[in-house]
Amino acid sequence: NDVTIDVDLTANRGDCLGLKGLAREVGVLNSLAVTEPTITAVVPTIDDALTINVEANEACPRYLGRVIKGINPSATTPLWMVEKLRRCGTRAIDPAVDVTNYVLLELGHPMHAFDLAKLDGGVNAKITVRFANKEEKLTLLDEKEVTLKEGTLVIADEKKALAMAGIFGGLESGVTTNTTDIFLESAFFAPLAILGKARQYGLHTDSSHRYERGIDPTLQFDAIERATELLLEIVGGQAGPVVEAKSDADIPQTKEVSLRREKLDGRIGHHIGDEQVSEILTRLGFTVSTTGEGVAKVWQVIVPAYRFDIKIEVDLIEEVARIFGYNNIPNIAPKAALKMCEKKEAKLSLINLKQVLVNRDYQEAITYSFVDPKVQALLHPDQAVMTLPHPISSEMSVMRLSLWTGLLQSMVYNQNRQQGRVRLFEAGLRFVPDESAENGVRQQNMLAGVISGLRVDEHWSMEKAATDFYDIKGDVEALLALTCDAQGYEFSKAEVDALHPGQTAQITKNGVLVGHVGTLHPELERKLGLNGRTLIFELLLSEVLVQKIPEASDISRFPANRRDLAIVVKEEVDAKKVLQLIEKVGGNYLIDLNLFDVYQGQGIEEGYKSLAIALVLQDTSKTLEEKDITDVIDRVVETLKTELNASLRD
Incomplete structure (x- = not known):
């Protein structure tokens, strides 16, 4: 008749990856007091202690260890613990491992136990927390041997690596059913030191899952004392003193965050009373003081160590809104003074140009602004390019000098999939290096098109005819006709590297270059893998979106x-x-x-x-x-x- 609750947490709430944190959260949500079990320190009965040396203080600001000797190897994990572990999806192994797993689930703090006899030097061993050496190897508890990367944090003795810190233990130092003496570890590893490291080895463990998200940097003593208490109760033995190595400068410090009334109301869009805000913050376990009144009110909040996700003011606003209840915040429609947008008669909309092309059987394409430098060099061999410092791939490492590069690659893609008649267009930016321009690059909005195949789809009433220069020139003229000044644009012969000599025209208006139209050079068609004649155009939008306002005139009564x-x-x-x-x-x-x-x-x-x-x-x-x-x-x-x-x- 048990009920299993599956908790799905966001990455910022690592504090709830244990029963203690979940109980705290349930208490907050239901305005209930939470009584935490008292953990008392175990009095040492032996003096045995290992030397601990932390070489990577930033990655491991606090490391605790304790020797426990004389445990009963024939003792078994009690049924109540086995059953609790089973209900949480954890298989019982042996008392030492089961206790560390139990503390993990109870407090949310990972731990590890080493077989003391397997450490170099035994009771006189020296434990070092360091980064792995080059080509250093470690056989894990699952008997898989890995070659450690140099950025991986390890626990080691004076001869070898014993475990991947915060991720997985090593087989050679692991406890077994014959273990009588153990070294118990409880440490705080910085999230950035563990983040992503497990995935480099194809691993994901309960320990790495918690350390990557962060744990309470003050919980190590409670964890080791709780584990010691359970071990002595189950397997007996004698406990030595807790040895600590720490770097105060690297341990996360208690944070103080201010919450302003003005920001709280502005973000939530609803006023929550001062007393209720203070009560919510206190209920969350924060230490709260206030200054000012009204809209000038400020809450000074000291954040407990276990809430390492609270860093800035907006985090506090989120917590207040969450506990208050998002459903309790009324829906208020935003209000704004509406004003008719200015519509200049002399300015065309890009939508108008696109509609003309769509009506002429084109389809719009959207290609990447970063393109293959090899393909672009074929089209623009003599032009400087803007190279990306950190490209996605070598085939997307430069910014495009024209829209032709992407459109022609799209043409190849379509033809390779048996599309015989292709008509594509695209509107977007091109990026031309120019020292006189802002940031050294001139960005210009362009409109380009590419066609290939039959003039019209095959039909019984007409003969098949391939597209030619005058087809695409007609499409361009249809675009220019929207300006009501088509006669102002002049088509003249031109030479363009990418286009066929004798089948290329440049378009100008009042001496300003507007664009080009023509047939792709046959040699380029061959190199790009295009099938059949391909025709392209490209227009500078700033010169095409200007419309001449028509002037009305009387029709003459006299004959023409x-x-x-x-x-x-x-x-x-x-x-x-x-x-x-x-x-x-x-x-x-x-x-x-x-x-x-x-x-x-x-x-x-x-x-x-x-x-x-x-x-x-x-x-x-x-x-x-x-x-x-x-x-x-x-x-x-x-x-x-x-x-x-x-x-x-x-």
């Missing part, structure tokens, strides 16, 4: 006149330049301009091309006469001839 010109120019002349010149000299009558055909072939001299351009002329105040139209056309033709050596096609 269209004139088509076939202009012959050299092949290397950009059509954009031709259109810009026409727009410049067209005057106020020119309301629309469109390139609708490009022709090379029969009738056109080799090295030249014919551009078919439509000009729409209109006035808002009158019907244009033929002379007005002819004047504009003549001016356009003459300017093109002078500036570009162009001519009208026959």
